[in-house]
Amino acid sequence: MVQSLRKIPLYLIGLVLLVFTGYPFIYMISTSLKDQSTFFERPFAIFTTIEWGNYADVFQMGLTRYFLNSILVSVAAVVAVMLIAALASYPLSRMNFRFNRGLFLLFISGMMLPIHATLIPIFKLSQNMGLYDSLLALLGPYIAFSLPISIFILTQFMQEIPKSLEEAAKIDGCSHFGIFWRIILPMLTPALMTVFIYNFIHLWNEFIFALVLVSSPENMTLPLGLQDFYGEFSVNVPGLMAALTLASLPMLVVYLFSQEKVVKGLTGGAVKG
Template identity: 35%
Template sequence: MKKKIVHIITYFLFILFALIIIFPLIWMVITGFKTNQELFLSPFSLPETWHWENYVNAWNKGIGVYLSNSVIITVAATALSTFLSCLAAYPLSRLKFKTKKLWIYLILGGLMLAPQSSLISLFKMVKIAGLYDTRISLILIDAAFRIPFATFLIMTFYKSISYSLDESAYIDGATTWQIFVKIMLPLSKPIIASCSIVSFRAVWNELMFANVLLQSTDKKTVPVGLMNFQGMTTTNWTLVISSMVIASLPLIIAFLLLQKQFVRGLTAGSVKG
């Protein structure tokens, strides 16, 4: 009887917590169909007329361009940082060499580097390299800042995998690269999905470097575009909210596609293999 009561209370708390998270999202979607007057006079009621043109206008105002730029930069930076993190994590967790600790300290030391402290130096480097106002500059910088944390997570996962797999592969004549590609990477799907989602969210919401390094309107990302878009449409808040709804869709879709692997990745390494 006590267990049933505990289960009921637990389920109730989970449902309440889910509603607290979902309600603002639903409110934002519905508000995107309202007029400004309805937004301020009756913010929590359904719109009298569903104004689908708000979302069409938001797309035509430029959110479609910002969205495509963010998708390109985020996908490229996430893929690059995750792949490089896997390459770094494998030798640091599975192989033995003299400078191993030094490389671990150097890579994980990046976790202590605040992006704000490197803004001026990175801006000068980008200008000298001729990469100012290009997507590639943002891809490289965003990927670099995601590598330390992703490497730490993947190292923890690799250490949980039994070393007997490597030994058996070496006996069968496999090289270190073959073990990494054919054994470790297929086993790393959960942690790769977790790192990808975390990196995707961080790069998608990055504002500081995108605002400083990108000047052309046709190359700006969603956070910068929304900031400028809000300034241009201060009297049409429903249009701004419609843009925010459209901008949040890629994150939601990415999580829905990778949610199973993400949950598995969260528990990866918790039990010693």
């Protein structure tokens, strides 16, 4: 009895934190299922009405297009990053040469970099290359700014693969590229998974490059599209909440099904360092 009384403060703290972190989600989802009048009259009501109309409205406003754009540009950039970063990490982690350390530092220092320091030149660059206001304009900066963390994760992982493996391969007459492709890359799968998850989630949520490099609605990614909705839906709060719920859904579903992987992926580089 005394034991369980002592635990009351613990439960209290646990519950307060639970409400703090969880309630905004409940509020978002339950409001998205209300009609306008219920929203005004019964702000605290949770799941008393289920009104799917808001979701239909959101789809009519073109949310699907934003979804497709986001998927397209995030997947394309992440796949390119996985390949390019893995290639670069190979000599950086497994070969001795003069500028090795310098090159490595040049790449990973990008993690500290404020995007703002590159914004105007990249904006001008996209105009000069004729890419402004297209998804292609986002690809370059997305790849470049994903490289630092990816190279950081992959070099750490590659350093731990024993050298003896590739020495044997070298004796068999395997080239460096052969070693990379046939031996290193297959062993890299868990690290590449981390790189994929980390970068995909970050690019899926990326806002400032999209804000600067894209202007017409048909090329907007999801975060930019949501911000656009904000203007259109400012009086229809349940409608906006439906859009927010839909936009958050993919991440929440993926998280529900593979919590461990997502958590590891998101904190990938940091936990180890």
